[in-house]
Amino acid sequence: MKNKGRPILAMLCASLLGLSPALGQEYFDFMPEGGKALLIQLLGHPPDTAELRQIAKARRSAEEWKDALAARTGAMSEKQLQTLVGYLAVNTPLAEETLEAAEKKGDVTAALPPDGRELAWNQCQFCHSLFTSYLVHERGVQGWLSTFETPFHREIEMIEKERETFARYSAINMPMRIEDVPEELRF
Secondary structure (H helix, E strand, C coil), X not given: CCCCHHHHHXXXXXXXXXXXXXXXXXXXHHCCCCHHHHHHHXXXXXXXXXXXXXXXXXXXXXXXXXXXXXXXXXCCCHHHHHHXXXXXXXXXXXXXXXXXXXXXXXXXXXXXXXXXXXXXXXXXXXXXXXXXXXXXXXXXXXXXXXXXXXXXXXCCCCCHHHHHHXXXXXXXXXXXXXXXXXXXXXX
């Protein structure tokens, strides 16, 4: 009889842990920016709808994006530039319906898919520490993609473009230096 409440307590704790990414957004800023955030910075907020539309409708490789945006990305670090062009290469072109729906809502940036930082923050913490299982690991794109082949990662609800976005972002921006991670997240 003493243990009857434990399953309920365990479920409640699991539910609260599931909310932790949403509740902890103030910690999010220590991670390198993802491609969506970098694109919005590049275009200004709110961005010119016609300009964002032009970018969203194009299909280019990362190298082609690098060339196409060269005149505007001079202030970006090499990692930021690689993160941005990797994001665009995977996530563009966007469907016309997606762009129209975002425009109707009054925020064309809502059409942009999540970037690598958002995906890592929202997916990795449900099962394990973001720090020990993600932030301090160094892998190439294929290494990060291979994590989705393990039995406990196959269940993660991410489409192929999201996995590719996550892998490219992670290969460019991880590992992080320990001192750059908030102390309360180092576990």
